[in-house]
Amino acid sequence: MKFSVSGALSYQVKSAATFILNIHALRTPDQSVLKETFTVDPHSNSEELVAQTENRFVRFEVTESAYVNVNYHAVIDTSYKQTAGHLLTDVPVMQMDNTVIPYFFPSRYCQSDKLFRFAHNKFGKIDNAFEKVCALTDWIHDNVEYLSGSTTSQTSAYDTVTEQAGVCRDFAHLGIALCRALDIPARYFTGYAYQLNPPDFHACFEAFMGGQWVIFDATKLVPLNGLVKIATGRDAAEAAIASIFGDVTSTFISASCQLAADSFEPIYYDSNNPIGLTYL
Amino acid sequence: MKFSVSGALSYQVKSAATFILNIHALRTPDQSVLKETFTVDPHSNSEELVAQTENRFVRFEVTESAYVNVNYHAVIDTSYKQTAGHLLTDVPVMQMDNTVIPYFFPSRYCQSDKLFRFAHNKFGKIDNAFEKVCALTDWIHDNVEYLSGSTTSQTSAYDTVTEQAGVCRDFAHLGIALCRALDIPARYFTGYAYQLNPPDFHACFEAFMGGQWVIFDATKLVPLNGLVKIATGRDAAEAAIASIFGDVTSTFISASCQLAADSFEPIYYDSNNPIGLTYL
Amino acid sequence: MKFSVSGALSYQVKSAATFILNIHALRTPDQSVLKETFTVDPHSNSEELVAQTENRFVRFEVTESAYVNVNYHAVIDTSYKQTAGHLLTDVPVMQMDNTVIPYFFPSRYCQSDKLFRFAHNKFGKIDNAFEKVCALTDWIHDNVEYLSGSTTSQTSAYDTVTEQAGVCRDFAHLGIALCRALDIPARYFTGYAYQLNPPDFHACFEAFMGGQWVIFDATKLVPLNGLVKIATGRDAAEAAIASIFGDVTSTFISASCQLAADSFEPIYYDSNNPIGLTYL
Amino acid sequence: MKFSVSGALSYQVKSAATFILNIHALRTPDQSVLKETFTVDPHSNSEELVAQTENRFVRFEVTESAYVNVNYHAVIDTSYKQTAGHLLTDVPVMQMDNTVIPYFFPSRYCQSDKLFRFAHNKFGKIDNAFEKVCALTDWIHDNVEYLSGSTTSQTSAYDTVTEQAGVCRDFAHLGIALCRALDIPARYFTGYAYQLNPPDFHACFEAFMGGQWVIFDATKLVPLNGLVKIATGRDAAEAAIASIFGDVTSTFISASCQLAADSFEPIYYDSNNPIGLTYL
Known part of the structure; x- marks a missing residue:
C-alpha cells in the first residue's frame, strides 16, 4: 500500500542548539521508502544516524538564534x-x-x-x-x-x-x-x-x-493497516519525535498521511x- | 590487575521457571577472563546470550520445583x-x-x-x-x-x-x-x-x-581501580543480576572479589x- | 455489647522523647467506657487531650533513655x-x-x-x-x-x-x-x-x-458489630495509634478484643x- | 491598617451545581470586617458556614445551567x-x-x-x-x-x-x-x-x-504586613478558594487589595x- 507522508516542525531557536529528530520512515523488509526529501530552513547540514534499533535519527545544528522550519516528505510502500x-x-x-x-x-x-x-x-x-x-x-x-x-x-x-x-x-x-x-x-x-x-x-x-x-x-x-513506521523503542524516551539540546521553543508541529493508491x-x-x- | 571473583545465588523454585542471570564478567579490551566456571545445581543446560550492549547473560530453565544453587568463579585481568x-x-x-x-x-x-x-x-x-x-x-x-x-x-x-x-x-x-x-x-x-x-x-x-x-x-x-565489570545498561532494569520468570524465591546471594596479584x-x-x- | 479490650506497646527510647498515643476507646452516645486503666512503665505522668474530632489522645514524656511499656485495658459497652x-x-x-x-x-x-x-x-x-x-x-x-x-x-x-x-x-x-x-x-x-x-x-x-x-x-x-471505636480522622495521619517525637524504636505492639457478654x-x-x- | 479587597469569580454552570467558596475575610482579634458585600448573579440564596478552623465558607446552589458571577467586596482593618x-x-x-x-x-x-x-x-x-x-x-x-x-x-x-x-x-x-x-x-x-x-x-x-x-x-x-487573611488550613485541600460539586467550568478569577489608609x-x-x- 502506498502512502504519501509529511511532517513539518517549526522552532524558535534562541541560541546555538542541536536537534535529533526521528521523523524519517523506517526502511524494513515490509516498508520501502520510494522517495524522500528532508529540509531544514535556514539550511543546516544534517546527518543521518541509524540506531541499534534501526531507527533513523537525523541530527543537525543551528548555530545562532533563528526561526527554523523542518520539512519531511516521502512516498512509502508498506506491506504487512x-x-x-x-x-x-x-x-x-x-x-x-x-x-x-x-x-x-x-x-x-x-x-x-x-x-x-x-x-x-x-x-x-x-x-x-x-x-x-x-x-x-x-x-x-x-x-x-x-x-x-x-x-x-x-x-x-x-x-x-x-x-x-x-x-x-x-x-x-x-x-x-x-x-x-x-x-x-x-x-x-x-x-x-x-x-x-x-x-x-x-x-x-x-x-x-x-x-x-x-x-x-x-x-x-x-x-491498523494504514500505519507507516517511523520508529520502535522501549517507550517515548527512546523514540521521541524530537530531542533538542539548547534553548528552543517548539512553535508548530504537524504530520499527515495520504493514500497514494486506489483503494484501501x-x-x-x-x-x-x-x-x-x-x-x- | 588480577582478581579472583565469585558469585553464589540460591533459589527456591516452586514450579517450572526460567532464569536470565547477568553475573559473568564482561570481555572487553581492558578486561580478560582468564579462567571461568559456571554451575547450576541440580544441573541445567545454560546458554550464554550476548546482548547488544555486550553484556553476557546466561539463560537456563528449571523444569520442576527444586532448591537451586548457582555458582560462578572466574579469574579476571583488568586494566584501565x-x-x-x-x-x-x-x-x-x-x-x-x-x-x-x-x-x-x-x-x-x-x-x-x-x-x-x-x-x-x-x-x-x-x-x-x-x-x-x-x-x-x-x-x-x-x-x-x-x-x-x-x-x-x-x-x-x-x-x-x-x-x-x-x-x-x-x-x-x-x-x-x-x-x-x-x-x-x-x-x-x-x-x-x-x-x-x-x-x-x-x-x-x-x-x-x-x-x-x-x-x-x-x-x-x-x-575505583578494584572493579570487575559485569554489565552496563540504562539502569538496573537493563543490567539486573537476575531476571526470573516463574514462582521463585531468592534465598541467598553473595559475591566476592579477591586480589590475585601481589600489590594494589x-x-x-x-x-x-x-x-x-x-x-x- | 460488652467487650474487654487491651493494647500493649513497647519502645526503646534512646533519648528524651514525647509520645502522643491514640489507643483509648472513644466516649460516644453509642459507646460507654465502663472501666479503664492506662499505665506507662517506668511511670510517667500522662495527660489526656481531647481533639476537635473528639479523639482521646494521651501525651507523656520520657526524659531519658529507657525501655518503656505502655498498657491499656478497658471494658466497653457499645451499641449501634x-x-x-x-x-x-x-x-x-x-x-x-x-x-x-x-x-x-x-x-x-x-x-x-x-x-x-x-x-x-x-x-x-x-x-x-x-x-x-x-x-x-x-x-x-x-x-x-x-x-x-x-x-x-x-x-x-x-x-x-x-x-x-x-x-x-x-x-x-x-x-x-x-x-x-x-x-x-x-x-x-x-x-x-x-x-x-x-x-x-x-x-x-x-x-x-x-x-x-x-x-x-x-x-x-x-x-461489623464487633468494633470498639478508638478514633476517626481524615486518614491515618490524623488518627495514628502513636505519634512519637524523639529517637525511639518500636519493639512490640499488640491489641486484643474479647467478648464480655454471653452471645454475639x-x-x-x-x-x-x-x-x-x-x-x- | 485598612484595606479594600475584592474577589470576582465567574463560572459556566452546565447543570445543577453546588458551590462552597472561601473568599470572605476572616473575623479575628486582629482583623475586623468593617464593611462587606457578597453577591451571586443570577441571584441565589447563599449561606455562611463557619468551619471548626473558623474559616468562613459560603455555600449556594445553582439549579440550572447558567453563567454565574460572584462578587465580594469588603473593607478590612488589620493589625499584627x-x-x-x-x-x-x-x-x-x-x-x-x-x-x-x-x-x-x-x-x-x-x-x-x-x-x-x-x-x-x-x-x-x-x-x-x-x-x-x-x-x-x-x-x-x-x-x-x-x-x-x-x-x-x-x-x-x-x-x-x-x-x-x-x-x-x-x-x-x-x-x-x-x-x-x-x-x-x-x-x-x-x-x-x-x-x-x-x-x-x-x-x-x-x-x-x-x-x-x-x-x-x-x-x-x-x-508581610499587607495581608488580609481569608483562611488557614492543613493545605490547599482544606482552604480552597472554591470547591464545586457539579459540571462547572471556571471562566474568570480575580482578586485585588487596595490600601484604604494614608501610608504603608x-x-x-x-x-x-x-x-x-x-x-x-
Missing part, C-alpha cells in the same frame, strides 16, 4: 502480514531471541514492575497471548478517555492506569506496561497514520507473540475473526 | 586508563557517537526529565564535565545515607533525591539521572568490587566525557589531583 | 444502629452539616482528586449511596491482596489502587479515597476488633449517607438484605 | 504583632496546645513524612525556630522558580522540592512540608495581598513558634533584624 490469533501464543522465555529480551523490562514511562498484580488480576486468566493483549487494549479503550492536553511529557503508564485520561502516547505506554507486567515483551511504535483525525504523528505499540511483533492500538482511532480496506481487530497484523 | 580531569570535557551532541545517544534519555529508575531544574540549580555553573560529575557525586555522598533495607526494587532516582537514603543501586541511579539532566550521557555499571565490605555485588555508574566512559561511584565505598594501590578521586579512570 | 440500605442515600451538599464537609477533600493517604475518573468509570452509575460504597468495598476486597509487610507508612490509596496489595490501613485509605472521588464524605476509623485474627489494632472507614456515618470494611476480616451474632453486609450499620 | 526572632523558639510537644497538634502531620499536598532526611540534612543544625524557617524559606525562594502555569491542582510539595518550579500555592506547600518534617507545626494561609503583581488571591504559610503562629512567604512577592511601610523579613510577624 496477517496471522490467525490462535497461532499468536506466548513465546517461552527460553526461546526468546536475544534482541527481544530488553522489551520485557520496565522503562521510564512503562513501569510494568508496579502493575504486576493489576495486570494479573484483570487479564491473567486469559490463555492466548493475542486474546490477552486484545483484552487489555479493549480495557484501555473503554476506561481511558482520549483528552488532548490532559497529560504532559512526564506522564507515565503508572499515572494513566489510575487517572484514566491521555493521548495516543499515554494509551501506548499503558498497553506496553500491561504487556510487560504479563511477561509479554512490548515496544513503543511511532508512525504516520492514515485516517487519523485531526492529522498528527501517531503512537501505538507492538507486542511479541507467536514469534513476531504484532501491532496493537488502544486508541482505536486508525485502521481498513482493518481493525475483530473478536469474531481474530487475526493479528505484523509489520516486519 | 587514566585521563587528566581538564581533558574530560563535554562532548558536543553533534560529535556524539551513535551508540552513546541512548544514554541521554530518561529510564525507569533515572527520571532525568524531572530533575532538570534541580541539577541545573545545583551543578549547572560548573564548566568542566569531570568536575561537574565529581561535584554531583560528592553531593550524593554527603546527603544520601547508605542504609541497607531502606529501599526496594521499585525505588528510583526521583525518590532518592528527596528521601536521601538508599544502597549502591540507588546512589548509582541518582548519579545517572543527574548527569542526564545536565545533558551528560550516563549509564549503570554492575560489577565485582575489591575491598567492598561487606562483600556483595556492587553498582556504580559511568558518565561520558572527553570521548570516553569515565567511572564514578557516589558511595565511595571501594577503590587503591585509587579514589581526589579534587587536588583530578584524574578520571576509564575501563574500556 | 441499623438502617435499611435504600434509606442510605446521598446527602445533597447543600444540606451537608458543617462538620462533615472536611471529609470531602483529599488528604495525605487518600488522594481522591487523582481517582476521579477511575471511581466514576467503575462505580459512577450506581445510584444508591449504600450500594455504591458496598460495590467499591467489594471491588477492593476482590482485587487487593491482604499481605502483611507489603506496604509502609508512606503507602497511599494512589499506590494501592494499582499495586493491589496492602493491610487494613491501605484497604481503608483506598475505600475513603474512592468515596471522596464520588463526592461521598468518608473518614478513617481505628479500633479494637472482635474476632480479628491475628489480634491487632484494626482500621476501616465510615462513609456519610442518609444523614449518618455508616461503617464499611473492605478487608471483610471482622464482623456476627453481622457482615449482605447484598440480599442491605442494611447499614452506624456507630454514633 | 511583631516578636523578636530570638523569642520565637520551638515549643516543646508537651506544651503544645491541642489545637496546634493536627498541623504536625502530613497532608495531601505536604508529605512531610517523605522529606524528613532532606529537611534535617539541610536545616537540622539551625537551633532557633525562626531562623530555621527563615532559612528554609530562603532556600525555596532561591531554588524554586516562580512560573505561572508550571503546576496543576495535583502538584504537591514532594514534586516541588525536586521539580523546583511553581506558583504561590506550591511555595507554601513546600514551606509547610519542610516545617512539619522538622517537627514545627505549619499551616496554609490564603488571603488578599497588597502590592501583589499581577493582583490575585495569594497563598503563603504560618509556622508555630514561641507560642504563636508566625507568617512566612517563600515567594517574597509581597510585604512594607515589612519583609531581614536577617540583620530578625523580627517575626503574627496575625492573631
Whole structure:
C-alpha cells in the first residue's frame, strides 16, 4: 500500500542548539521508502544516524538564534502480514531471541514492575497471548478517555492506569506496561497514520507473540493497516519525535498521511475473526 | 590487575521457571577472563546470550520445583586508563557517537526529565564535565545515607533525591539521572568490587566525557581501580543480576572479589589531583 | 455489647522523647467506657487531650533513655444502629452539616482528586449511596491482596489502587479515597476488633449517607458489630495509634478484643438484605 | 491598617451545581470586617458556614445551567504583632496546645513524612525556630522558580522540592512540608495581598513558634504586613478558594487589595533584624 507522508516542525531557536529528530520512515523488509526529501530552513547540514534499533535519527545544528522550519516528505510502500490469533501464543522465555529480551523490562514511562498484580488480576486468566493483549487494549479503550492536553511529557503508564485520561502516547505506554507486567515483551511504535483525525504523528505499540511483533492500538482511532513506521523503542524516551539540546521553543508541529493508491480496506481487530497484523 | 571473583545465588523454585542471570564478567579490551566456571545445581543446560550492549547473560530453565544453587568463579585481568580531569570535557551532541545517544534519555529508575531544574540549580555553573560529575557525586555522598533495607526494587532516582537514603543501586541511579539532566550521557555499571565490605555485588555508574566512559561511584565505598565489570545498561532494569520468570524465591546471594596479584594501590578521586579512570 | 479490650506497646527510647498515643476507646452516645486503666512503665505522668474530632489522645514524656511499656485495658459497652440500605442515600451538599464537609477533600493517604475518573468509570452509575460504597468495598476486597509487610507508612490509596496489595490501613485509605472521588464524605476509623485474627489494632472507614456515618470494611476480616471505636480522622495521619517525637524504636505492639457478654451474632453486609450499620 | 479587597469569580454552570467558596475575610482579634458585600448573579440564596478552623465558607446552589458571577467586596482593618526572632523558639510537644497538634502531620499536598532526611540534612543544625524557617524559606525562594502555569491542582510539595518550579500555592506547600518534617507545626494561609503583581488571591504559610503562629512567604512577592487573611488550613485541600460539586467550568478569577489608609511601610523579613510577624 502506498502512502504519501509529511511532517513539518517549526522552532524558535534562541541560541546555538542541536536537534535529533526521528521523523524519517523506517526502511524494513515490509516498508520501502520510494522517495524522500528532508529540509531544514535556514539550511543546516544534517546527518543521518541509524540506531541499534534501526531507527533513523537525523541530527543537525543551528548555530545562532533563528526561526527554523523542518520539512519531511516521502512516498512509502508498506506491506504487512496477517496471522490467525490462535497461532499468536506466548513465546517461552527460553526461546526468546536475544534482541527481544530488553522489551520485557520496565522503562521510564512503562513501569510494568508496579502493575504486576493489576495486570494479573484483570487479564491473567486469559490463555492466548493475542486474546490477552486484545483484552487489555479493549480495557484501555473503554476506561481511558482520549483528552488532548490532559497529560504532559512526564506522564507515565503508572499515572494513566489510575487517572484514566491521555493521548495516543499515554494509551501506548499503558498497553506496553500491561504487556510487560504479563511477561509479554512490548515496544513503543511511532508512525504516520492514515485516517487519523485531526492529522498528527501517531503512537501505538507492538507486542511479541507467536514469534513476531504484532501491532496493537488502544486508541482505536486508525485502521491498523494504514500505519507507516517511523520508529520502535522501549517507550517515548527512546523514540521521541524530537530531542533538542539548547534553548528552543517548539512553535508548530504537524504530520499527515495520504493514500497514494486506489483503494484501501481498513482493518481493525475483530473478536469474531481474530487475526493479528505484523509489520516486519 | 588480577582478581579472583565469585558469585553464589540460591533459589527456591516452586514450579517450572526460567532464569536470565547477568553475573559473568564482561570481555572487553581492558578486561580478560582468564579462567571461568559456571554451575547450576541440580544441573541445567545454560546458554550464554550476548546482548547488544555486550553484556553476557546466561539463560537456563528449571523444569520442576527444586532448591537451586548457582555458582560462578572466574579469574579476571583488568586494566584501565587514566585521563587528566581538564581533558574530560563535554562532548558536543553533534560529535556524539551513535551508540552513546541512548544514554541521554530518561529510564525507569533515572527520571532525568524531572530533575532538570534541580541539577541545573545545583551543578549547572560548573564548566568542566569531570568536575561537574565529581561535584554531583560528592553531593550524593554527603546527603544520601547508605542504609541497607531502606529501599526496594521499585525505588528510583526521583525518590532518592528527596528521601536521601538508599544502597549502591540507588546512589548509582541518582548519579545517572543527574548527569542526564545536565545533558551528560550516563549509564549503570554492575560489577565485582575489591575491598567492598561487606562483600556483595556492587553498582556504580559511568558518565561520558572527553570521548570516553569515565567511572564514578557516589558511595565511595571501594577503590575505583578494584572493579570487575559485569554489565552496563540504562539502569538496573537493563543490567539486573537476575531476571526470573516463574514462582521463585531468592534465598541467598553473595559475591566476592579477591586480589590475585601481589600489590594494589587503591585509587579514589581526589579534587587536588583530578584524574578520571576509564575501563574500556 | 460488652467487650474487654487491651493494647500493649513497647519502645526503646534512646533519648528524651514525647509520645502522643491514640489507643483509648472513644466516649460516644453509642459507646460507654465502663472501666479503664492506662499505665506507662517506668511511670510517667500522662495527660489526656481531647481533639476537635473528639479523639482521646494521651501525651507523656520520657526524659531519658529507657525501655518503656505502655498498657491499656478497658471494658466497653457499645451499641449501634441499623438502617435499611435504600434509606442510605446521598446527602445533597447543600444540606451537608458543617462538620462533615472536611471529609470531602483529599488528604495525605487518600488522594481522591487523582481517582476521579477511575471511581466514576467503575462505580459512577450506581445510584444508591449504600450500594455504591458496598460495590467499591467489594471491588477492593476482590482485587487487593491482604499481605502483611507489603506496604509502609508512606503507602497511599494512589499506590494501592494499582499495586493491589496492602493491610487494613491501605484497604481503608483506598475505600475513603474512592468515596471522596464520588463526592461521598468518608473518614478513617481505628479500633479494637472482635474476632480479628491475628489480634491487632484494626482500621476501616465510615462513609456519610442518609444523614449518618455508616461503617464499611473492605478487608471483610471482622464482623461489623464487633468494633470498639478508638478514633476517626481524615486518614491515618490524623488518627495514628502513636505519634512519637524523639529517637525511639518500636519493639512490640499488640491489641486484643474479647467478648464480655454471653452471645454475639456476627453481622457482615449482605447484598440480599442491605442494611447499614452506624456507630454514633 | 485598612484595606479594600475584592474577589470576582465567574463560572459556566452546565447543570445543577453546588458551590462552597472561601473568599470572605476572616473575623479575628486582629482583623475586623468593617464593611462587606457578597453577591451571586443570577441571584441565589447563599449561606455562611463557619468551619471548626473558623474559616468562613459560603455555600449556594445553582439549579440550572447558567453563567454565574460572584462578587465580594469588603473593607478590612488589620493589625499584627511583631516578636523578636530570638523569642520565637520551638515549643516543646508537651506544651503544645491541642489545637496546634493536627498541623504536625502530613497532608495531601505536604508529605512531610517523605522529606524528613532532606529537611534535617539541610536545616537540622539551625537551633532557633525562626531562623530555621527563615532559612528554609530562603532556600525555596532561591531554588524554586516562580512560573505561572508550571503546576496543576495535583502538584504537591514532594514534586516541588525536586521539580523546583511553581506558583504561590506550591511555595507554601513546600514551606509547610519542610516545617512539619522538622517537627514545627505549619499551616496554609490564603488571603488578599497588597502590592501583589499581577493582583490575585495569594497563598503563603504560618509556622508555630514561641507560642504563636508566625507568617512566612517563600515567594517574597509581597510585604508581610499587607495581608488580609481569608483562611488557614492543613493545605490547599482544606482552604480552597472554591470547591464545586457539579459540571462547572471556571471562566474568570480575580482578586485585588487596595490600601484604604494614608501610608504603608512594607515589612519583609531581614536577617540583620530578625523580627517575626503574627496575625492573631
